[in-house]
Amino acid sequence: MNEMTVKGKLVDAKRLLNELFDQDARPSIRWLRQQTKAKAIPFIRIGHLVFFDVDMVRTALAGKNLVGARHLNAS
Numbered sequence: 001m002n003e004m005t006v007k008g009k010l011v012d013a014k015r016l017l018n019e020l021f022d023q024d025a026r027p028s029i030r031w032l033r034q035q036t037k038a039k040a041i042p043f044i045r046i047g048h049l050v051f052f053d054v055d056m057v058r059t060a061l062a063g064k065n066l067v068g069a070r071h072l073n074a075s
Helices: 013-020 029-037 054-065
Strands: 044-046 049-053
Touching: 013 029, 013 049, 013 054, 049 054
Parallel strands: none
Antiparallel strands: 044 049
């Protein structure tokens, strides 16, 4: 079984998007559901309800999608 430690409060999908993204940059609930279905972000299922730990999702998104700057060689 997966060992997962939840440190923060669990929130629903709408609250997760509000916590993670600015209003002008916020993706849709549909995008979040697709990410959940693809298991690209961590979630907790209790019966048919799905909850998220904001810090865990933030860490997962940063780990998978963070793009570093290019290092230009000074020649």
